[in-house]
Amino acid sequence: MFNAQPKFITSATKLEECPPAGLPEICFAGRSNVGKSSLINTLLNKKNIARTSNVPGKTQQMNYYKLGEECFFVDLPGYGYAKVPKKERERWGKSIRDYLMDRESLKLILHVVDVRHDPSQLDEDFFYWMGMNEKPFAVVLSKADKISRNKVNQAKAKVRRIMKEMNIEVPILPYSASSREGIDEIKKLITE
Numbered sequence: 001m002f003n004a005q006p007k008f009i010t011s012a013t014k015l016e017e018c019p020p021a022g023l024p025e026i027c028f029a030g031r032s033n034v035g036k037s038s039l040i041n042t043l044l045n046k047k048n049i050a051r052t053s054n055v056p057g058k059t060q061q062m063n064y065y066k067l068g069e070e071c072f073f074v075d076l077p078g079y080g081y082a083k084v085p086k087k088e089r090e091r092w093g094k095s096i097r098d099y100l101m102d103r104e105s106l107k108l109i110l111h112v113v114d115v116r117h118d119p120s121q122l123d124e125d126f127f128y129w130m131g132m133n134e135k136p137f138a139v140v141l142s143k144a145d146k147i148s149r150n151k152v153n154q155a156k157a158k159v160r161r162i163m164k165e166m167n168i169e170v171p172i173l174p175y176s177a178s179s180r181e182g183i184d185e186i187k188k189l190i191t192e
């Protein structure tokens with residue numbers, strides 16, 4: 001799957017604009033600037049197929065990438081970005097909720113959290129909501145290169161504790177775009 005030449009397909013602003021459902025989809029969700037687009041690039045071994053930026057709010061639409069004839073990767077806009085006007089944010093929130101709830105070909109949601117920060121209230125709401133709806137998801141702890149291994153393990157334990165309180169059990173995968181640490185585990189999860 002990861003050997004196929006990835007192709008950008010389309011940008012959608014709502015569920016109705018997504019390509020016809022068929023191929024299995026893996027989407028990348030989480031706050032702005034946590035590294036969702038970077039994770040796609042790292043998985044696909046491409047520098048900039050998904051556009052990244054050190055300024056939050058880079059990805060503004062649901063961007064579809066096709067891997068051969070095997071699956072779609074869907075890069076979602078981040079949430080919690082204060083500079084986006086409230087109206088816009090609400091519209092976005094709704095589109096993404098519709099997508100996550102109703103897209104039948106969605107097979108895996110990778111929820112990205114910056115390993116340096118505790119999950120925000122929005123992250124926790126997201127975990128809860130995914131758990132309640134029995135959605136297939138996993139947590140990726142990004143930017144693991146920025147802190148010590150010890151701290152990474154603490155962050156992982158913390159997320160695991162939060163999940164446990166909600167009775168949710170999902171993979172929690174630390175990873176770094178710069179060192180590529182953890183990328184094989186994420187690939188394995190996707191392939192499975």
Ligand code: GTP
Nearest residue numbers: 033034035036037038052053057058059078143177
């Ligand atoms: P939005 O599209 O705004 O929601 O952001 P995003 O989640 O797609 O984040 P993006 O991939 O654009 O990355 C944000 C910034 O974090 C960029 O400057 C990246 O280079 C940086 N970054 C992403 N992943 C890592 C990582 O694993 N390690 C380090 N050191 N930097 C990273």
Ligand code: MG
Nearest residue numbers: 036037058059
């Ligand atoms: Mg992005």
